[in-house]
Amino acid sequence: YSGAYAAAAAVADPLWTFFRATAGQDGEVDAEELQRCLTQSGINGTYSPFSLETCRIMISMLDRNDTGKMGYNEFKELWAALSAWKQNFMMIDQDRSGTVELHELTQVIVAMGYRLSPQTLIAIVKRYSKNGRIIFDDYVACCVKLRALTDFFRRRDNMQQGVVNLVYDDFVQCAMAI
Amino acid sequence: YSGAYAAAAAVADPLWTFFRATAGQDGEVDAEELQRCLTQSGINGTYSPFSLETCRIMISMLDRNDTGKMGYNEFKELWAALSAWKQNFMMIDQDRSGTVELHELTQVIVAMGYRLSPQTLIAIVKRYSKNGRIIFDDYVACCVKLRALTDFFRRRDNMQQGVVNLVYDDFVQCAMAI
Ligand SMILES: [Ca+2]
Ligand SMILES: [Ca+2]
Ligand SMILES: [Ca+2]
Numbered sequence: 001y002s003g004a005y006a007a008a009a010a011v012a013d014p015l016w017t018f019f020r021a022t023a024g025q026d027g028e029v030d031a032e033e034l035q036r037c038l039t040q041s042g043i044n045g046t047y048s049p050f051s052l053e054t055c056r057i058m059i060s061m062l063d064r065n066d067t068g069k070m071g072y073n074e075f076k077e078l079w080a081a082l083s084a085w086k087q088n089f090m091m092i093d094q095d096r097s098g099t100v101e102l103h104e105l106t107q108v109i110v111a112m113g114y115r116l117s118p119q120t121l122i123a124i125v126k127r128y129s130k131n132g133r134i135i136f137d138d139y140v141a142c143c144v145k146l147r148a149l150t151d152f153f154r155r156r157d158n159m160q161q162g163v164v165n166l167v168y169d170d171f172v173q174c175a176m177a178i
Numbered sequence: 179y180s181g182a183y184a185a186a187a188a189v190a191d192p193l194w195t196f197f198r199a200t201a202g203q204d205g206e207v208d209a210e211e212l213q214r215c216l217t218q219s220g221i222n223g224t225y226s227p228f229s230l231e232t233c234r235i236m237i238s239m240l241d242r243n244d245t246g247k248m249g250y251n252e253f254k255e256l257w258a259a260l261s262a263w264k265q266n267f268m269m270i271d272q273d274r275s276g277t278v279e280l281h282e283l284t285q286v287i288v289a290m291g292y293r294l295s296p297q298t299l300i301a302i303v304k305r306y307s308k309n310g311r312i313i314f315d316d317y318v319a320c321c322v323k324l325r326a327l328t329d330f331f332r333r334r335d336n337m338q339q340g341v342v343n344l345v346y347d348d349f350v351q352c353a354m355a356i
Contacts, residue, residue: 031308053231060305068304120351126246127238127355130209142354149353153346162346168331171342173298175327175353176320177305 015041019075028069031055037075043082047098047136054141060177061148085143089136099133102126105142114146148178193219197253206247209233215253221260225276225314232319238355239326263321267314277311280304283320292324326356 022037023029029037031052039049050058062074070078092104100108102125109121116124128134128142152174156164200215201207207215209230217227228236240252248256270282278286280303287299294302306312306320330352334342 051231053229056305114350115346116350117347120347120354123351123355127234145354146350149350150346153349157346164344164349166342166344166349168293168328168335168340169295169298171331171344172292172294172324172327173301175356176298176323177301178353 015076015079016072019072023072026069028067028071029075030069031059034059034070034075038082043079043086044136045086049137050140051137054137054144057141057144057178061144081143081147082140085140086136089139097133099135100139101134102129102132105129105134105139109146112143112146114150145178149174152178193254193257194250197250201250204247206245206249207253208247209237212237212248212253216260221257221264222314223264227315228318229315232315232322235319235322235356239322259321259325260318263318264314267317275311277313278317279312280307280310283307283312283317287324290321290324292328323356327352330356 018037018041019029020027022033022040024033032055035050035052035055038044038055044050058078059068059070062070062078088108089100092100092108105125105128106121109116109124124142124146125134128138130138134142153164154160156166156170196215196219197207198205200211200218202211210233212233213228213230216222216233222228236256237246237248240248240256266286267278270278270286280300283303283306284299287294287302302320302324303312306316308316312320331342332338334344334348
């Protein structure tokens with residue numbers, strides 16, 4: 001019966017097949033497994049596979065129970081975010097070179113609703129570009145980090161005034177883990 | 179004359195030879211050039227070469243004029259830090275497996291003088307390890323980030339009380355760039 005159920009779930013949800021095959025017994029994926037899983041799923045399209053570093057960042061973002069691994073529910077959440085980011089990326093990359101350029105990334109970040117100063121936008125694009133170009137892998141790493149940092153900040157900004165009191169340990173834990 | 183001077187400098191400072199050869203005309207190295215330069219210098223010893231990601235982190239840490247590149251003075255500063263971190267790493271890795279384990283990294287971070295909670299130490303080692311092991315490349319990325327974040331925090335902690343007021347933009351700029 002459980003075998004039949006798994007087969008039915010796979011038909012309804014092909015994502016489950018990829019995830020289940022890679023996750024194995026424990027039902028969770030670590031960074032290496034996530035990299036394999038995403039590569040096999042084909043979400044990169046013609047872009048080069050995600051780097052291990054980006055996979056580790058993805059896991060940090062969603063790993064709420066702090067096991068360093070990702071369960072299927074977290075994976076589905078990641079998948080939804082990745083699909084949206086990929087669509088954005090393809091929309092910006094109009095010449096289909098597989099890369100976007102500095103001012104385009106700035107526009108996307110602003111369009112996503114992040115309110116950042118010009119200097120911060122410049123610092124971000126500089127950090128995630130190579131020779132002035134941003135590949136999909138780095139674009140995703142940038143989106144994941146920005147989202148996780150903003151979530152972290154918002155949780156501490158009770159008055160929603162855009163200012164928080166941070167103790168050293170909390171600051172380091174957040175910035176090191178992401 | 180300038181050729182003779184360069185030759186004399188190279189004898190006095192072999193590091194300059196590596197740097198100069200890679201930096202080319204502009205006298206600065208970007209992340210790709212830094213990776214080549216460090217690999218050729220042999221500072222990795224038997225450890226695998228630094229990843230591009232770690233080289234980008236190194237440049238962020240020392241790039242004070244914000245060009246995304248590193249001049250020779252900054253490179254020398256990096257070199258001194260790298261030499262110290264390498265010695266630490268070799269000292270911890272007593273079985274010479276090329277990796278250190280979780281509790282050993284914790285000990286080193288504490289020994290370097292960072293005052294962090296057990297949870298933060300656990301979060302850090304989890305982020306920088308693979309299957310419970312930390313390779314030299316990730317160890318250096320961890321040391322560079324921790325130093326840069328602590329410097330950032332200290333500059334804002336005027337009362338030296340371990341608490342700072344951070345606005346969203348400043349927080350994102352720091353945490354995204356490192
Ligand atoms: Ca393009
Ligand atoms: Ca150069
Ligand atoms: Ca060892």
